[in-house]
Amino acid sequence: MTERLPMREITDPRMLRAMAHPVRLRLINELGLHGPATATELAERVGESAANCSWHLRQLAKFGFIEEAEGGVGRNRPWRWVPMGNRWGGPDDxxxxxxxxxxxxATLLAQELAKRNRWDEQRQTDDSPWRHAAFSVQNVSWLTADELAALEDELVAVLTKYNHRITDPGGRPEGSRPVRMVAWAHPEPS
Incomplete structure (x- = not known):
């Protein structure tokens, strides 16, 4: 199954700024990877106070990135990630x-680079199959704008091939782990 997540086109800069906070990105990541949690549970995972997490969760909910989950009240109410991809940054914005x-x-890439660096630090002590399976790829090619657009479609298809496992924990094979994948492509700056 290669089901893609629904895509939200973000055209409001306030939505981007709401998501751009490092704590909020960590909260979205935790809810997406590990499922519903309360502000107190998330505070322990991200190293922030419960009050700070609660405030950031409400900001994310205001823009529809997360929502209240069933099964709680008051301070014990869980939040859940709204399974949706986000797209922004049209050329005529x-x-x-x-x-x-x-x-x-910049915030997203800084967090991804920090996670990549943490992997490098722990790689030698991780299980052998993961140590050998992880990789980095860097490449420069001569492309036309049309070829670059087609390459984006191909990369998105590859990167989203297993998206159904995000929302369906039962579809995760034994021994699977969350794997971070980042790709970007742009012409060489002059």
Whole structure:
């Protein structure tokens, strides 16, 4: 099964700024990877206070990135990730949207790089199959704009091949782990 998550087109810079906070990105990540949790549970996982997490969770909910889950009340109410991909950064966006997108991209990439560096630090002590399966790839090619657009479609298909396992824990094979994949492509800056 290669079901893609529904895609949300973000056109409001306030939504991008709401997501661009490092704590909020960690909260979204925790809810997406590990399922519903309360602010107190999330606080322990991300190293923040429960009050701070609660405030950030409400901000994320205001823009529809997360929502209240069933089974709780008051301080014990769980939150869940709304399974949806996000797209932003059209070539004709107004300057405020471009700036907000750049800020979010910088925060996302900083967090991804930090996780990549943590993997490098622990790689030698991890299970052998994972130590050998993980990889990094870097490449430069000469492409036309049309070829680059087609390559994006191909990469998205590869990167989202197992998305159904995010929302269906029963579909996760024995021994599977969350695996982070990041790709970007742009012409060489002049």
């Amino acid at each position: 107004p300057p405020e949207m471009m700036q907000a997108g750049s800020e979010l991209n």
